[in-house]
Every structure is written in structure tokens, then in C-alpha cells.
Amino acid sequence: STSTQEGRSILLINGPNLNLLGTREPELYGSTTLQDVIDLAQKQADGLGVKLQTFQSNWEGAIVDRIQEARTQGVDAIVINPAAFTHTSVAIRDALLGVDIPFVELHVTNVHTREAWRHHSYFQDRAVAVICGMGTYGYTAALEFAAKHMKLKKKAL
Numbered sequence: 001s002t003s004t005q006e007g008r009s010i011l012l013i014n015g016p017n018l019n020l021l022g023t024r025e026p027e028l029y030g031s032t033t034l035q036d037v038i039d040l041a042q043k044q045a046d047g048l049g050v051k052l053q054t055f056q057s058n059w060e061g062a063i064v065d066r067i068q069e070a071r072t073q074g075v076d077a078i079v080i081n082p083a084a085f086t087h088t089s090v091a092i093r094d095a096l097l098g099v100d101i102p103f104v105e106l107h108v109t110n111v112h113t114r115e116a117w118r119h120h121s122y123f124q125d126r127a128v129a130v131i132c133g134m135g136t137y138g139y140t141a142a143l144e145f146a147a148k149h150m151k152l153k154k155k156a157l
């Protein structure tokens with residue numbers, strides 16, 4: 001492969017309240033802040049030779065708009081932690097399916113050991129991969145997968 005992973009472009013999206021990561025409920029979500037996660041992801045992306053964009057919002061429609069914009073930017077893959085919208089958002093699901101960009105669904109906690117209502121995701125059936133329970137290492141795993149192992153659409157010549 002070329003020095004970059006075929007010039008792959010990855011968008012990392014974090015949903016509501018993840019801006020508080022590392023500052024609340026560290027026993028559940030760890031003590032790594034979202035900024036730490038982003039800084040580490042950027043270093044990892046540089047090492048992998050992929051372009052990384054990151055976005056966090058507490059607003060559902062802003063996440064929909066960002067996903068739609070990804071299509072115009074030639075984003076090849078999305079890594080998304082939809083947070084609470086995992087369990088509620090047909091709108092974000094529709095945006096992901098609409099832009100036809102493959103995505104990895106990511107959760108810091110193992111949602112399957114938590115409340116029953118967290119066991120369903122509006123994304124799980126269409127995600128290329130679902131990562132959960134690895135803590136913030138999940139972001140590292142997801143980025144590695146998206147950069148090196150995920151099958152992407154052929155880039156238009």
C-alpha cells in the first residue's frame with residue numbers, strides 16, 4: 001500500500017454528553033477525557049497515514065448535518081459513538097445509510113451488561129463492526145480497523 005492507507009479519510013463522531021468523558025462516572029467511562037481521546041486518535045492517524053476529522057455534538061440534527069457533509073468531503077469511513085442516540089435515533093441511522101459511508105459503531109462501555117434498553121441500537125444491524133466494552137481503547141481499535149482492515153468503496157478515479 002502507499003505511504004498512506006490509499007489516502008483514507010476517516011470521520012470520528014461522538015454524541016451527546018461525551019464531552020464530559022473522563023470528568024464524570026470514571027468508574028464506568030474511565031478518566032481519559034474526550035480531548036485526550038482525540039489527541040491520541042490524531043497521533044494514531046498520522047502514524048497510519050490517514051486523514052482524521054473529529055466532531056462532537058449534543059444535538060441530533062447537528063450530527064445528521066455533519067454526516068451529510070462527510071459525503072461532500074470524500075470521507076471513506078465513519079467511526080461513531082452515538083451515545084444516547086444509539087438507542088433512539090432513526091434520524092442519525094437514516095443519515096448514515098443515506099450518505100452510504102461504511103461505519104463502525106463504538107461504545108466505551110459494554111452496553112450488553114447494562115440496562116436492557118441499552119441492548120438495542122438503531123445502528124447495530126448496518127454497522128461494519130460494533131466495538132463495546134473496551135473503554136476508550138475502543139477508539140484506538142476502531143481507528144486501526146477503519147484505517148487498515150475495513151473494506152471501503154473504490155475511490156472514483
Ligand SMILES: O=C(O)[C@]1(O)C[C@H](CCCOc2ccccc2)[C@@H](O)[C@H](O)C1
Nearest residue numbers: 017018020021024029083084107108109
Ligand atoms: O458506552 C458508551 O460509549 C455509550 O455510548 C455512552 C452513552 C453515554 C454518553 C455519556 O457518557 C458520559 C461519559 C462520562 C461522563 C458523562 C457521560 C450511553 O448512553 C450509551 O448507552 C453507551
